[in-house]
Amino acid sequence: xxxxxxxxxxxxxxxxxxxxxxxxxxxxxxxxxxxxxxxxxxxxxxxxxxxxxxxxxxxxxxxxxxxxxxxxxxxxxxxxxxxxxxxxxxxxxxxxxxxxxxxxxxxxxxxxxxxxxxxxxxxxxxxxxxxxxxxxxxxxxxxxxxxxxxxxxxxxxxxxxxxxxxxxxxxxxxxxxxxxxxxxxxxxxxxxxxxxxxxxxxxxxxxxxxxxxxxxxxxxxxxxxxxxxxxxxxxxxxxxxxxxxxxxxxxxxxxxxxxxxxxxxxxxxxxxxxxxxxxxxxxxxxxxxxxxxxxxxxxxxxxxxxxxxxxxxxxxxxxxx
Amino acid sequence: xxxxxxxxxxxxxxxxxxxxxxxxxxxxxxxxxxxxxxxxxxxxxxxxxxxxxxxxxxxxxxxxxxxxxxxxxxxxxxxxxxxxxxxxxxxxxxxxxxxxxxxxxxxxxxxxxxxxxxxxxxxxxxxxxxxxxxxxxxxxxxxxxxxxxxxxxxxxxxxxxxxxxxxxxxxxxxxxxxxxxxxxxxxxxxxxxxxxxxxxxxxxxxxxxxxxxxxxxxxxxxxxxxxxxxxxxxxxxxxxxxxxxxxxxxxxxxxxxxxxxxxxxxxxxxxxxxxxxxxxxxxxxxxxxxxxxxxxxxxxxxxxxxxxxxxxxxxxxxxxx
Numbered sequence: 001x002x003x004x005x006x007x008x009x010x011x012x013x014x015x016x017x018x019x020x021x022x023x024x025x026x027x028x029x030x031x032x033x034x035x036x037x038x039x040x041x042x043x044x045x046x047x048x049x050x051x052x053x054x055x056x057x058x059x060x061x062x063x064x065x066x067x068x069x070x071x072x073x074x075x076x077x078x079x080x081x082x083x084x085x086x087x088x089x090x091x092x093x094x095x096x097x098x099x100x101x102x103x104x105x106x107x108x109x110x111x112x113x114x115x116x117x118x119x120x121x122x123x124x125x126x127x128x129x130x131x132x133x134x135x136x137x138x139x140x141x142x143x144x145x146x147x148x149x150x151x152x153x154x155x156x157x158x159x160x161x162x163x164x165x166x167x168x169x170x171x172x173x174x175x176x177x178x179x180x181x182x183x184x185x186x187x188x189x190x191x192x193x194x195x196x197x198x199x200x201x202x203x204x205x206x207x208x209x210x211x212x213x214x215x216x217x218x219x220x221x222x223x224x225x226x227x228x229x230x231x232x233x234x235x236x237x238x239x240x241x242x243x244x245x246x247x248x249x250x251x252x253x254x255x256x257x258x259x260x261x262x263x264x265x266x267x268x269x270x271x272x273x274x275x276x277x278x279x280x281x282x283x284x285x286x287x288x289x290x291x292x293x294x295x296x297x298x299x300x301x302x303x304x305x306x307x308x309x310x311x312x313x314x315x316x317x318x319x320x321x
Numbered sequence: 322x323x324x325x326x327x328x329x330x331x332x333x334x335x336x337x338x339x340x341x342x343x344x345x346x347x348x349x350x351x352x353x354x355x356x357x358x359x360x361x362x363x364x365x366x367x368x369x370x371x372x373x374x375x376x377x378x379x380x381x382x383x384x385x386x387x388x389x390x391x392x393x394x395x396x397x398x399x400x401x402x403x404x405x406x407x408x409x410x411x412x413x414x415x416x417x418x419x420x421x422x423x424x425x426x427x428x429x430x431x432x433x434x435x436x437x438x439x440x441x442x443x444x445x446x447x448x449x450x451x452x453x454x455x456x457x458x459x460x461x462x463x464x465x466x467x468x469x470x471x472x473x474x475x476x477x478x479x480x481x482x483x484x485x486x487x488x489x490x491x492x493x494x495x496x497x498x499x500x501x502x503x504x505x506x507x508x509x510x511x512x513x514x515x516x517x518x519x520x521x522x523x524x525x526x527x528x529x530x531x532x533x534x535x536x537x538x539x540x541x542x543x544x545x546x547x548x549x550x551x552x553x554x555x556x557x558x559x560x561x562x563x564x565x566x567x568x569x570x571x572x573x574x575x576x577x578x579x580x581x582x583x584x585x586x587x588x589x590x591x592x593x594x595x596x597x598x599x600x601x602x603x604x605x606x607x608x609x610x611x612x613x614x615x616x617x618x619x620x621x622x623x624x625x626x627x628x629x630x631x632x633x634x635x636x637x638x639x640x641x642x
Binding site for chain 2: 006008009010011012013014015016017018020021084085086087092093095096099107109110111112114115116118119121124125126127128129130131132151155157259260296299300303
């Protein structure tokens with residue numbers, strides 16, 4: 001049996017009791033890489049689970065699925081995923097591969113940012129399409145996500161913005177890599193292909209990428225500040241083109257950091273305020289509200305004012321490991 | 322401290338390790354009523370948690386919030402919710418009440434149908450607004466949810482339909498109760514006011530409602546079959562009015578039953594097929610796909626064909642307790 005086990009969002013104890021039992025009895029346990037997006041690292045998980053974990057990054061999951069699935073028809077193998085196993089498409093790949101090999105699978109669900117975002121008080125059923133905001137480079141500044149935000153707002157829906165690095169960046173950077181050897185951008189995301197809460201950020205420097213050296217940089221996580229600043233740029237670009245943007249500096253947004261962790265932070269304020277609110281370390285998410293709010297939503301958001309101490313944007317921080 | 326603890330979707334062991342620790346150390350533990358929507362009842366939970374649970378239905382949560390919160394400023398009180406605590410708005414009420422009393426709160430997240438629905442292989446970020454489908458009566462047959470499905474489909478988004486009884490039914494039934502004493506409809510939902518995964522179904526017979534007797538009927542849960550049949554009626558009504566419906570008999574849908582439980586069932590097929598697919602006991606959910614699918618979505622859905630044995634619609638079943 002292949003078990004896909006969600007780990008939730010906080011620390012080692014956010015696994016379910018059922019999930020923990022599975023982890024303890026499986027013959028091999030894989031952990032999707034970059035567990036530092038939990039507030040604890042691999043070692044803390046191993047200590048709590050009482051067993052060794054095999055790190056599997058996206059490349060391995062895609063290229064070495066058969067290794068992961070080896071003997072899973074006669075023994076139990078677990079594959080641990082931060083959040084819920086259905087956040088990222090890769091796990092569909094793994095399930096399809098298992099099924100084609102005649103290996104049964106089972107999913108142990110857990111919280112993901114897609115439902116835990118409800119903790120800010122906005123009603124979950126009023127969320128429209130989720131978007132991802134990627135790090136812009138000086139040559140690649142996609143604004144297409146903004147159309148989705150616009151559509152959501154036109155329909156009165158909130159938009160959850162996942163702040164991640166995504167695969168298209170890689171493609172773009174690979175394409176012009178040769179001509180941009182001396183780029184000021186130090187790192188390229190080479191592994192993020194999923195469109196959802198894709199937290200597997202494994203980066204090579206441009207030089208290492210070109211030379212085919214698998215040397216990776218520490219992951220970069222986008223802050224709410226950076227996302228808000230990019231949004232303001234899109235707004236300015238739209239105005240320059242004579243368009244009326246669907247979101248303005250005054251649009252009510254919610255910044256969330258480390259949802260589900262002890263030191264979770266939430267701040268509700270204008271998009272302008274999101275440019276400087278201090279929310280601390282990763283992971284960050286941003287919600288752009290859909291316009292008219294339910295009175296209960298308004299009341300809940302009032303619990304999370306932008307702290308007065310927030311001054312000046314924060315730098316991208318490394319995750320705790 | 323007030324703890325809101327999500328129980329997940331399956332059985333007693335779907336609580337997180339952190340949640341279980343909270344349950345075991347709190348001075349009082351409330352359980353939102355109708356735990357039979359888990360595959361186990363209150364007694365099984367009590368046995369596994371090793372302690373007594375106090376049942377709290379929606380009425381009590383709304384009217385007796387102060388009882389629930391009593392002494393929570395000096396001791397720990399837990400409030401257990403099936404799924405994730407932010408599925409239903411009532412928990413916002415409880416949080417706001419706690420905050421106004423100066424009682425700190427903490428949320429222990431878990432899976433909810435809103436993210437666990439990803440197990441069918443449809444990509445979560447491609448879901449638009451969630452809708453609820455209510456039991457029609459012969460005088461109250463709302464079609465408004467269909468507009469949301471239409472909007473989602475126009476935007477290429479899937480729609481998760483939660484199959485529940487909702488409060489407006491009550492209002493309607495209360496309004497014409499006097500003239501309909503001998504109604505063929507045996508029960509009225511009197512407590513469902515939340516717009517999300519509202520699984521607190523507490524019903525009075527019409528007679529008991531009118532006489533003010535708080536005697537409740539066993540809850541009724543809508544099946545995928547019933548929801549699909551109502552959808553087909555809406556489609557026929559629209560055609561009769563000369564409109565072109567956004568969903569047809571051939572629209573690809575996914576029926577899900579008991580997501581997260583051992584005996585979970587999923588079937589992907591046309592809306593017509595959903596009228597007769599046999600998925601077993603509650604809870605059921607229905608997804609109406611958004612049109613064009615990602616190849617991975619298509620491949621995943623192919624794992625869940627409508628079983629050939631499916632013949633004839635199922636009756637509404639009582640939950641196991």
